[in-house]
Amino acid sequence: MRKILRVDVGSGTASFEDLPPDLVPYGGRALTSTLIAREVDPQADALGPDNKIVFASGLLAGTTAPNSSRISVGTKSPLTGGIKEANSGGQASGRLGRLGIAAIVVQGDPRGKKWVLHVSKDGARLDDGAPYWGKGNYDTADALREAYGPKVATIQVGPAGEYGMRNSSVATTDPEGRPARHAGRGGVGAVMGARGLKAIVVDDAGTQRPEIADPERFEKARKTLVEGLKTHPVTSQGLTNFGTAILVNIINEAGAFPTHNFHQGRFDRAEAISGETVHQNCEDRGGRRSHGCMTSCVVHCSNVYNDEAGEYITSGLEYETIWALGANCDNSDIDAIARMDRLCDDIGLDTIEMGDTFGVAMEGGLLPWGDAGRMIELFEEIRANTELGQKIGNGCGHAGKVFGVTHVPSVKNQGMPAYDPRGIKGIGVTYATSTMGADHTSGYAVATNVLGVGGSVDPLKAEGQCSLSQNLQEATAGFFDSTGLCLFLAFAGLDQPASLASIPEMISAMYGIESSVADVVALGSKVLEVERGFNRAAGLTEDDDRLPEFFGNEPLPPHNTVWDVPAEQLDQVCSWSPVIELG
Amino acid sequence: MIDVRMFATLPMRSATGRKEFQLEPRAGLTVRDVIEGEGLAKGEVHIIMINGQHGTLDSELSDGDRVGLFPPVGGG
Numbered sequence: 001m002r003k004i005l006r007v008d009v010g011s012g013t014a015s016f017e018d019l020p021p022d023l024v025p026y027g028g029r030a031l032t033s034t035l036i037a038r039e040v041d042p043q044a045d046a047l048g049p050d051n052k053i054v055f056a057s058g059l060l061a062g063t064t065a066p067n068s069s070r071i072s073v074g075t076k077s078p079l080t081g082g083i084k085e086a087n088s089g090g091q092a093s094g095r096l097g098r099l100g101i102a103a104i105v106v107q108g109d110p111r112g113k114k115w116v117l118h119v120s121k122d123g124a125r126l127d128d129g130a131p132y133w134g135k136g137n138y139d140t141a142d143a144l145r146e147a148y149g150p151k152v153a154t155i156q157v158g159p160a161g162e163y164g165m166r167n168s169s170v171a172t173t174d175p176e177g178r179p180a181r182h183a184g185r186g187g188v189g190a191v192m193g194a195r196g197l198k199a200i201v202v203d204d205a206g207t208q209r210p211e212i213a214d215p216e217r218f219e220k221a222r223k224t225l226v227e228g229l230k231t232h233p234v235t236s237q238g239l240t241n242f243g244t245a246i247l248v249n250i251i252n253e254a255g256a257f258p259t260h261n262f263h264q265g266r267f268d269r270a271e272a273i274s275g276e277t278v279h280q281n282c283e284d285r286g287g288r289r290s291h292g293c294m295t296s297c298v299v300h301c302s303n304v305y306n307d308e309a310g311e312y313i314t315s316g317l318e319y320e321t322i323w324a325l326g327a328n329c330d331n332s333d334i335d336a337i338a339r340m341d342r343l344c345d346d347i348g349l350d351t352i353e354m355g356d357t358f359g360v361a362m363e364g365g366l367l368p369w370g371d372a373g374r375m376i377e378l379f380e381e382i383r384a385n386t387e388l389g390q391k392i393g394n395g396c397g398h399a400g401k402v403f404g405v406t407h408v409p410s411v412k413n414q415g416m417p418a419y420d421p422r423g424i425k426g427i428g429v430t431y432a433t434s435t436m437g438a439d440h441t442s443g444y445a446v447a448t449n450v451l452g453v454g455g456s457v458d459p460l461k462a463e464g465q466c467s468l469s470q471n472l473q474e475a476t477a478g479f480f481d482s483t484g485l486c487l488f489l490a491f492a493g494l495d496q497p498a499s500l501a502s503i504p505e506m507i508s509a510m511y512g513i514e515s516s517v518a519d520v521v522a523l524g525s526k527v528l529e530v531e532r533g534f535n536r537a538a539g540l541t542e543d544d545d546r547l548p549e550f551f552g553n554e555p556l557p558p559h560n561t562v563w564d565v566p567a568e569q570l571d572q573v574c575s576w577s578p579v580i581e582l583g
Numbered sequence: 584m585i586d587v588r589m590f591a592t593l594p595m596r597s598a599t600g601r602k603e604f605q606l607e608p609r610a611g612l613t614v615r616d617v618i619e620g621e622g623l624a625k626g627e628v629h630i631i632m633i634n635g636q637h638g639t640l641d642s643e644l645s646d647g648d649r650v651g652l653f654p655p656v657g658g659g
Binding site: 232233234235237238239241242243244245246247249250253254255265266275276301318319320440441444446447450451452453456458460487488491558559 | 588590592635651654655656659
């Protein structure tokens with residue numbers, strides 16, 4: 001029986017309780033969003049004492065299922081003002097699965113106290129977190145391993161989260177113990193920091209894999225999925241060889257690679273920051289490509305990136321980061337981008353939001369376009385919590401106000417990822433209508449618009465994008481975000497019905513229930529409904545499901561298209577239904 | 584001239600190893616001709632972009648076109 005671990009940072013207590021019966025088949029985002037909707041007043045101040053933060057493992061966490069260790073971090077977002085689920089790879093979720101923990105709910109007013117939560121087979125307790133407060137994520141991870149043992153996985157916040165910055169992430173450690181995997185979006189780190197919680201230490205020593213009701217059935221489904229992943233060219237070759245940055249060239253070629261703060265759709269120096277270049281540098285400098293961010297991974301899209309002298313800079317140098325701190329800022333220095341990725345990981349900043357912020361700040365004249373040296377210096381302003389650091393540590397929307405810039409690429413105050421919605425309109429629908437704000441993962445229409453996966457819908461036309469996005473949003477919430485499975489399994493799942501069906505089959509086998517593809521989609525739909533209900537009660541309306549004005553007015557070169565998906569169609573995606581009864 | 588770019592694994596798998604080259608335009612020249620000219624096996628090319636828009640093996644190319652050829656790719 002999976003448990004909820006409830007932690008009160010006011011009283012300094014941690015206790016286990018049973019999952020409510022109706023939440024037994026819930027994991028990941030389904031669990032975080034349902035618990036937040038039931039337990040947090042939508043009107044609460046996101047950084048005040050009434051907000052809570054939930055860390056949920058996936059339904060298949062700790063099992064032998066491939067790529068099954070995504071962790072979901074849910075809360076009311078201080079960035080968007082709505083509900084938030086940000087998820088990340090790393091080791092923590094698999095360990096929580098072995099400990100039988102479905103979710104950790106952190107609540108209460110710490111009244112200045114700083115904590116570290118320690119979880120093991122012997123129970124859970126809050127320890128003094130003061131010795132770690134103020135440290136960067138890399139030093140924190142090292143110090144926690146020294147104190148608690150070399151094999152623990154950790155979940156932690158960096159200085160940005162401690163300061164309550166609205167761009168702040170929650171870090172998790174990878175198989176080598178590096179805090180390089182982040183639940184980045186929506187300022188979740190600030191909520192953890194506001195609870196006075198520096199870190200969660202997860203020690204799974206002496207535990208077993210979770211119990212499976214029907215091991216034979218589980219193994220059969222697991223093998224089907226692994227076979228699918230190992231034969232699909234995207235999950236077995238493209239991502240494995242080149243990482244996610246393989247997208248640089250194709251999105252650039254498609255004319256939808258946001259450049260110079262979303263003024264252009266192509267970057268003339270894209271080759272210098274491409275997946276091919278990253279791949280070559282990893283090979284030449286003794287780094288690694290085909291690295292897994294969790295031990296259960298079979299795709300291996302991650303990498304280890306070294307400098308020219310062969311010294312480690314960062315791990316998981318990804319497409320979104322390379323775009324955000326590269327093309328969006330007119331910067332083609334890939335080594336400088338890697339250093340900034342490390343700084344984001346260490347200070348605890350979302351790389352997408354940071355790149356959008358720099359783009360806006362460059363437009364506002366704070367620093368010259370493409371000045372990577374100055375960008376690197378400015379990270380230290382954030383780390384030191386200076387006034388300048390605060391101006392650029394609270395997201396691109398905040399920077400737009402500070403620097404008098406209206407050309408701000410955000411939805412619900414969350415910065416846009418690496419696809420211009422005028423060039424890939426399906427992802428524009430997801431940006432507009434996702435409960436999360438501008439988010440690419442919640443309905444990755446790029447797959448169908450550009451990559452030829454899951455069919456084909458013309459990226460430059462408005463037609464067909466709303467139904468594409470809605471279907472993907474429901475499927476993503478159900479199959480991936482709520483199971484704790486990596487979204488990249490969707491590349492196989494969209495093309496291979498057997499791979500997709502193996503997911504409910506594994507859930508059925510594990511829990512002794514009967515779950516089908518349709519049930520999982522229905523769960524995804526229900527999760528979105530709960531989230532929309534929360535957002536509505538928090539004060540978000542149809543007007544928040546719109547892209548910024550300039551996308552409709554300024555044609556994007558090279559295709560010179562504008563954003564033209566009608567508002568009434570967007571409202572059908574979200575089906576702004578009356579507030580539903582929560583809990 | 585026609586600009587051709589080969590991405591990711593394609594240059595490693597072609598007979599010429601070329602990443603970027605130009606072709607003289609000629610009547611009836613198709614994407615299929617370009618791929619065969621590089622000695623790429625059938626099915627290696629998954630995505631064809633012509634001037635930033637999806638093309639097919641049978642798309643005819645004309646002077647000034649920019650062609651991008653990709654194996655299966657994904658990410659995000």
